[in-house]
Amino acid sequence: MTSDDTATAPAPGTGTGTDLHIELPAHGARRTALAQALRDAVRSGRLAGGTRLPPYRALAADLGLARSAVADAYAELVAEGWFTARQGSGTRVAEGAATAPSAGATTGPAPERPRHDLLQGKPDPASFPRGPWSVSARRALAEAPTDAFGPGDPRGRPELRRALAAYLSRARGVRTGPANVVVCSGFANGLRLLASLRPRDWAVEEYGLPFHHGILEAAGVRPHPVAVDEDGARTQEIPVRARTVLLTPAHQFPTGARLLPTRRAAAVEWARTTGGLIVEDDYDGEFRYDRKPVGAVQGMAPEHVVYAGSLSKSLSPAIRLGWLVLPDHLVDRVLAAKGLRESWASSLDQLALADFIDCGAYDRHVRRMRHRYRNRRDQLVAALASHAPQARVTGISAGLHAVVELPPGTEAAALRSARAAGLSLDGLSGYRHPAATTGAAREGLVVGYAAPPEAAFGRALEALATTLRGRGPRPGFEGDGRSRPGGGTHEGITTGS
Amino acid sequence: MTSDDTATAPAPGTGTGTDLHIELPAHGARRTALAQALRDAVRSGRLAGGTRLPPYRALAADLGLARSAVADAYAELVAEGWFTARQGSGTRVAEGAATAPSAGATTGPAPERPRHDLLQGKPDPASFPRGPWSVSARRALAEAPTDAFGPGDPRGRPELRRALAAYLSRARGVRTGPANVVVCSGFANGLRLLASLRPRDWAVEEYGLPFHHGILEAAGVRPHPVAVDEDGARTQEIPVRARTVLLTPAHQFPTGARLLPTRRAAAVEWARTTGGLIVEDDYDGEFRYDRKPVGAVQGMAPEHVVYAGSLSKSLSPAIRLGWLVLPDHLVDRVLAAKGLRESWASSLDQLALADFIDCGAYDRHVRRMRHRYRNRRDQLVAALASHAPQARVTGISAGLHAVVELPPGTEAAALRSARAAGLSLDGLSGYRHPAATTGAAREGLVVGYAAPPEAAFGRALEALATTLRGRGPRPGFEGDGRSRPGGGTHEGITTGS
Numbered sequence: 001m002t003s004d005d006t007a008t009a010p011a012p013g014t015g016t017g018t019d020l021h022i023e024l025p026a027h028g029a030r031r032t033a034l035a036q037a038l039r040d041a042v043r044s045g046r047l048a049g050g051t052r053l054p055p056y057r058a059l060a061a062d063l064g065l066a067r068s069a070v071a072d073a074y075a076e077l078v079a080e081g082w083f084t085a086r087q088g089s090g091t092r093v094a095e096g097a098a099t100a101p102s103a104g105a106t107t108g109p110a111p112e113r114p115r116h117d118l119l120q121g122k123p124d125p126a127s128f129p130r131g132p133w134s135v136s137a138r139r140a141l142a143e144a145p146t147d148a149f150g151p152g153d154p155r156g157r158p159e160l161r162r163a164l165a166a167y168l169s170r171a172r173g174v175r176t177g178p179a180n181v182v183v184c185s186g187f188a189n190g191l192r193l194l195a196s197l198r199p200r201d202w203a204v205e206e207y208g209l210p211f212h213h214g215i216l217e218a219a220g221v222r223p224h225p226v227a228v229d230e231d232g233a234r235t236q237e238i239p240v241r242a243r244t245v246l247l248t249p250a251h252q253f254p255t256g257a258r259l260l261p262t263r264r265a266a267a268v269e270w271a272r273t274t275g276g277l278i279v280e281d282d283y284d285g286e287f288r289y290d291r292k293p294v295g296a297v298q299g300m301a302p303e304h305v306v307y308a309g310s311l312s313k314s315l316s317p318a319i320r321l322g323w324l325v326l327p328d329h330l331v332d333r334v335l336a337a338k339g340l341r342e343s344w345a346s347s348l349d350q351l352a353l354a355d356f357i358d359c360g361a362y363d364r365h366v367r368r369m370r371h372r373y374r375n376r377r378d379q380l381v382a383a384l385a386s387h388a389p390q391a392r393v394t395g396i397s398a399g400l401h402a403v404v405e406l407p408p409g410t411e412a413a414a415l416r417s418a419r420a421a422g423l424s425l426d427g428l429s430g431y432r433h434p435a436a437t438t439g440a441a442r443e444g445l446v447v448g449y450a451a452p453p454e455a456a457f458g459r460a461l462e463a464l465a466t467t468l469r470g471r472g473p474r475p476g477f478e479g480d481g482r483s484r485p486g487g488g489t490h491e492g493i494t495t496g497s
Numbered sequence: 498m499t500s501d502d503t504a505t506a507p508a509p510g511t512g513t514g515t516d517l518h519i520e521l522p523a524h525g526a527r528r529t530a531l532a533q534a535l536r537d538a539v540r541s542g543r544l545a546g547g548t549r550l551p552p553y554r555a556l557a558a559d560l561g562l563a564r565s566a567v568a569d570a571y572a573e574l575v576a577e578g579w580f581t582a583r584q585g586s587g588t589r590v591a592e593g594a595a596t597a598p599s600a601g602a603t604t605g606p607a608p609e610r611p612r613h614d615l616l617q618g619k620p621d622p623a624s625f626p627r628g629p630w631s632v633s634a635r636r637a638l639a640e641a642p643t644d645a646f647g648p649g650d651p652r653g654r655p656e657l658r659r660a661l662a663a664y665l666s667r668a669r670g671v672r673t674g675p676a677n678v679v680v681c682s683g684f685a686n687g688l689r690l691l692a693s694l695r696p697r698d699w700a701v702e703e704y705g706l707p708f709h710h711g712i713l714e715a716a717g718v719r720p721h722p723v724a725v726d727e728d729g730a731r732t733q734e735i736p737v738r739a740r741t742v743l744l745t746p747a748h749q750f751p752t753g754a755r756l757l758p759t760r761r762a763a764a765v766e767w768a769r770t771t772g773g774l775i776v777e778d779d780y781d782g783e784f785r786y787d788r789k790p791v792g793a794v795q796g797m798a799p800e801h802v803v804y805a806g807s808l809s810k811s812l813s814p815a816i817r818l819g820w821l822v823l824p825d826h827l828v829d830r831v832l833a834a835k836g837l838r839e840s841w842a843s844s845l846d847q848l849a850l851a852d853f854i855d856c857g858a859y860d861r862h863v864r865r866m867r868h869r870y871r872n873r874r875d876q877l878v879a880a881l882a883s884h885a886p887q888a889r890v891t892g893i894s895a896g897l898h899a900v901v902e903l904p905p906g907t908e909a910a911a912l913r914s915a916r917a918a919g920l921s922l923d924g925l926s927g928y929r930h931p932a933a934t935t936g937a938a939r940e941g942l943v944v945g946y947a948a949p950p951e952a953a954f955g956r957a958l959e960a961l962a963t964t965l966r967g968r969g970p971r972p973g974f975e976g977d978g979r980s981r982p983g984g985g986t987h988e989g990i991t992t993g994s
Binding site: 072318 | 568581630634644814818948
């Protein structure tokens with residue numbers, strides 16, 4: 001580490017008068033250097049167990065860093081077990097940290113291996129709109145009617161159901177009113193409720209989240225995987241037996257296709273003629289980058305579709321809030337099932353979200369994140385184009401993840417080298433339903449590009465591109481923009497940067 | 498309605514220039530009168546659909562009422578469907594309210610029947626500490642590490658687990674550290690997790706919450722009811738088959754006994770010798786009025802007891818937060834079960850609660866509520882002593898509810914007349930486990946005294962005393978302070994007022 005710069009920040013409140021000497025490079029990865037300097041200070045004993053660290057803002061000012069950079073460095077050391085953070089008493093050096101950092105902590109003299117979190121499913125935690133959310137939470141708390149502090153209504157707070165009905169109508173083309181909205185604690189919670197009411201045969205997309213497949217299985221559902229290709233699920237092939245079909249029309253998860261209009265129509269037609277139910281998982285419907293998001297299938301047939309959404313991608317999975325928009329005939333049945341399941345979400349969070357939507361902060365946040373994620377996706381596509389031109393990003397320009405297609409038989413090796421390079425991500429084959437029957441499993445990497453800190457994203461992409469160098473589709477498939485080994489075809493994506 | 502007083506408040510922001518003429522009596526139930534005047538104004542068409550109501554504070558100032566009284570009246574009309582409330586756009590008259598008030602709304606010209614909510618299980622919603630909670634929530638949000646906005650840890654936030662471990666050690670005699678605390682979304686959520694891990698034979702108290710019995714049943718548990726008398730559950734009689742026993746040692750629910758020390762010892766001895774597990778439901782352990790609360794049984798045998806608590810009585814059921822303190826050998830198993838159940842609680846609420854505990858606000862709130870509930874219990878005992886001297890309040894001086902004992906064969910009639918008098922409450926017999934075998938079901942009324950608004954509590958007690966006049970134990974049982982028809986005996990309670 002070069003040390004062009006030395007700052008000294010007193011550590012107050014410890015009673016020991018310890019001073020904290022931190023040496024940082026003048027340029028470059030100063031946040032990483034700060035974390036390492038703090039680790040060194042603990043390991044060497046300069047920062048003793050129990051020592052209180054200076055407040056973020058004091059240390060940030062002393063070092064000429066952003067407050068968030070100091071906060072992130074502290075958080076990293078808390079996660080590694082070097083520090084403990086406690087509300088009201090600040091961040092302290094963990095007792096025994098010098099001799100026995102907890103599992104997962106960096107040990108040894110020069111252990112630096114950056115970890116890049118490219119697991120799908122997570123929005124950028126550093127972009128949480130603390131200020132606007134705090135304003136909404138405070139206002140909602142001050143204005144809440146007294147009954148908000150009593151037992152929650154299984155339907156959810158009326159304020160939130162009204163706000164969601166208006167927002168979803170406007171932003172996602174959902175046709176509904178507050179009476180058909182039921183708040184739950186996330187999509188999985190809603191899926192579990194629906195499975196308990198309809199425990200028979202479900203058609204599911206052959207690629208999906210194993211966690212969701214597990215929920216259906218636990219409820220005794222018999223799954224019927226439906227093939228997925230570059231136009232989304234082949235809804236014209238929903239098996240006769242199925243009474244319910246689980247779809248991700250806006251952005252097939254995880255393969256990334258949008259459901260072709262004729263296939264949307266086929267799904268609705270299936271529901272109308274058979275009396276079947278469509279469950280529309282609109283997990284990232286707000287994030288479309290190449291055009292205005294296509295409206296929900298629910299808008300075509302509100303009596304045949306359950307529309308499901310949550311905050312997990314659009315704001316944060318830390319707030320356990322999701323929603324179901326139900327056909328009239330299901331509202332009472334879902335509420336009855338819910339009544340015994342104690343699956344209410346926090347009323348205070350519900351009121352805060354209602355305010356957050358009503359005052360426009362939710363729209364602003366989604367717009368801001370759409371811009372950021374779009375840039376990240378563009379960077380991903382560009383990095384692969386220049387460093388690993390054989391690798392191909394499939395699916396539409398949308399969402400918080402992309403699939404990088406790989407030739408058959410190469411996914412496992414690619415995952416191994418990705419992990420060796422410090423990348424956390426999943427292979428595509430793991431998302432295939434165990435009962436899927438069409439052809440061989442596709443192979444690829446599912447790359448979540450939303451979660452890494454802004455400053456680290458470039459390095460993450462570099463590591464990914466290095467990993468993929470020479471691993472793209474074999475020359476025999478090059479130049480063939482659509483056909484692919486797994487039997488299906490994908491849209492090639494050109495994203496302007 | 499006498500109208501000694503007329504106030505006019507302009508209804509701003511409607512564009513119609515509507516003035517709101519409200520006539521209230523100078524004294525008496527002015528909040529009720531306000532609600533009725535508002536209903537009349539909507540019904541008569543003076544307040545048209547869509548009209549925006551004046552802000553609480555403006556109308557309160559004009560009428561010389563507390564702001565909370567106006568807020569409560571508005572909330573009542575929202576609940577009844579006359580008004581709609583929306584964050585950011587205030588309260589408005591519901592469209593169509595004049596012609597078609599929704600189900601549950603008061604209709605007809607003079608429908609006034611006060612409803613008194615004496616259902617057990619609810620703390621006073623009007624006492625929610627909005628200010629201190631708001632301070633904690635804001636501070637927690639500002640200081641939260643970035644990872645707080647990512648996917649939640651199934652164990653719960655470390656800040657909260659540390660705060661709870663310290664608080665429960667200090668206030669409830671629980672022996673634990675943060676590593677053994679698992680946050681869940683309420684007691685029911687925790688019970689469901691435990692039942693899924695131990696789906697065999699459970700001993701349960703023969704009186705308890707049917708909702709909890711239902712959770713065990715849904716998990717496939719075989720229940721073995723254990724007799725309950727004036728010294729709590731007869732733990733010396735836990736059936737050999739039982740592997741787990743669910744107890745409410747601090748305050749048997751709902752009969753109100755505390756578990757005798759020798760019976761606490763018997764339960765621990767049973768667990769030690771059989772390898773069985775005690776699940777200690779400490780639902781209202783902080784609220785003891787005649788002495789310092791007795792510490793948790795968990796403190797006697799941390800390796801054999803799961804201690805369970807929640808915010809539902811101490812702060813509010815609207816915040817879905819509870820906790821399990823687990824023996825070492827159960828931590829990983831509970832986390833594994835939880836992982837698939839998506840039962841995390843809101844990270845933001847968890848951080849707010851950690852701060853709320855750490856800064857002393859939780860202790861202050863509990864002290865304040867202990868004082869208030871103690872007064873209410875004293876008032877209940879005094880009201881019955883003077884108006885219905887035959888009625889007897891059983892159980893220790895603690896908690897948020899009391900049982901008023903009734904002679905056999907009279908509970909159903911007492912419930913009917915209570916309901917006719919506008920009282921919402923439950924009969925004791927409904928809390929008896931369906932598989933209980935000891936003697937006949939006891940009869941009585943389970944009176945929750947925490948929830949009614951402070952101003953309405955006196956009238957609620959009056960209505961209850963009137964209902965019970967002449968319904969106490971038959972003369973044959975008078976003067977016999979302990980024996981009772983149901984076969985068990987109860988402590989007579991004398992509470993200083």
